[in-house]
Amino acid sequence: MRKRKMSAWRSAAAICALLLTAAGCGSGNDDDKGGHAPDKLGKGEGKVNIIAWAGYAEDGSSDPKVDWVHPFEKKTGCQVNTKTAGTSDEMVSLMKTGQYDTVSASGDATLRLIASGDAAPVNTKLVPNYKDIFPALKQQPFNSKDGRMYGIPHGRGANLLMYRTDKVTSAPDSWRAVFDDAARYDGHVTAYDSPIYIADAALYLMRAKPSLGIKNPYALDQKQLDAAVALLKKQHQAVGEYWSDYQKEITAFKGGDSVIGTTWQVIANLTKAEKAPVKAVLPKEGATGWSDTWMVSAKAEHPNCAYKWLDWIVSPKVNAQVAEYFGEAPSNRKACAETAAPDHCAIFHAEDEKYFQRVHFWTTPIKQCLDGRKDADCTDYAQWTRAWTEVKG
Template identity: 25%
Template sequence: MHRKLSKIALATLLLATGAAQAQDNTLRLLTWADYVPKDVLEQFTKETGIKVEVTLSNNEEMISKLRATAGAGFDLAQPSQDRIAGPQTEFGIYKPMDLSKIQAAQFIPSMLEATRINTTVAGKVYAVPHIWGTDGLVVNTKTSKATDYADLCAADNAGKVSMRLKRPTLIAFAFSMGKNPFAAYNDPKAYGALMDEVGKKLTDCKANVKFYWDGKDQLLAGMRSGELTTAMMWDTGGWGLNKTHPDIKFIAPKSGALGWVDTFAIPAKGKNDAAAYAWINFNMRPEIAAKVATSAGNFTAAKGGEQGMDPVLKQQFAASFPEAALKNIKWYPAVPAGLEDIEGRVLDRVKAAK
């Protein structure tokens, strides 16, 4: 009887050990589209033996998924740097980074330091930078003279513009109205009043909107077909269109393009931190970072990563961002807890308005 029980116990132990080993060889990654090129994934697995399970998402969904599980289900996530401190303060969905396991020399020092500051909560750092870019205007210069976000509401663009009903649109319109929404971040009452003002502007602008975009394919098709004259869009979306439609250009708005940085952050109940750090350090190698940045069409926080990037993209960046426009980029600071609730209510009112 004891021998039989011992065999059962041994079998159970072997199964558990096998499951643990399988877990140790898998990285569950919650990330953005185009951040995991096939050749990069295959090279990582070949070098480390670690398999990567990729789930595509965006900022809102990442927070929602991790909040629903208290930070379980994934070993590594890639939220934007401004979306970490608030959710961490409210929901505790991330664990502090062990910076001793990060190969800091691979990062552009200024970006590593800026992200450290923006993602610090109670003295602990929760992310390191990966990919960065901007949002602004994509304009068909044959049919539109738009130079700032407010021009989306101009009479000559009636029924021919697109934007997202998400917080970047609120922030962008606030700047175009001569306000600084970031300056009101620590005053919920003032911020709420400003968002109400922006919401009214967006409601008045609804007649100009052909559609509120939520997926890139619809938006890009609308610009290509001429259905849209102007849209709020990310920079590389505009540069990609420009390659086949020279009249379509990404423009840094007069009130400032919005600058974002997507990061690496470790969920609170991630089970494979070793694989997460291995993936981070692998991705920040200059030659790997260049491949990922080229796939994403954006820029990398890896030191030397720009050397291997598409020269056409570099030229387009220079055309869209002369020195004054580059200095005028409005970089997102960390979003304090509770502000997204204010924004959500305003966006819901805009969506429901007739």
């Protein structure tokens, strides 16, 4: 349930018959519940309604120099109407209204949208730039089902461990620093404010308590969830602030209110730019992370313009612009040659698959265990949400 508040710097089967002419709905190869992927595209409908994270659909209103919406409108004739969402839960709710054509969903929302039938499978052949998406982002548990893609990958990043080098004198290389050793920094630990953060505790327990048998931090049976919750309750005693607004985390680290906790690479970069003595590391256990996916509504009224947007937003130049403005690794491998900063992809590990092999991307917890277990029931997102409320008290 990522909440992003950016500054100016970065700040369907039921209607298929109606869309046959405009979008060439498929012939029934895909899940009826989630609609059909079109076989071909027709003329643009003149508009597209988008749900996006702040910084993903910039039109120059935040910064006149940051605008990839108006060039899209000029090229395609599709007027963009953007609804900026603050959380994944908000995105899921908005998609259920049927008023939006596409959404930049994170992994803690994608499976919910697929399971509810609110997102349709996509025909990747109708998105020419899909061929240049990093292979490791395709056919993942959080953006596909039964071998079909349910969206186009947008970008990715890891949730890192950041600390003030003047307050944490022994450089940490493990999440133990914010879990079992959190009391050392009593009142100055910070953690991400979302039920999906339970996966961070589960990831640590995979190595710290192997007897629990956790194989996937998003596939927890009740006993495993209880263990993660117990660890988070222990951590809670040392937490000074749970963050979701990146600017607040920068301020907290700069002022010393926070000295150690989870972060994003872009936050670390900006905090350093504020002259705060911080360092961010990918701990030895690996990390959780996020990979966003542009999904198409099963009830899309403007499917042709939606597909045009999907291809546009992951085209090399535009994908590079978004990645730099937002602070993430682009999904299109050709985008690395288009970034204004020549070292952007190196900083964000865009082409370093060994790095991302250590990142467990956010995936919606569901009853069917994602680790392949057939003899157990796993806890779902609703249970995680209740557990998170319990953790925070």
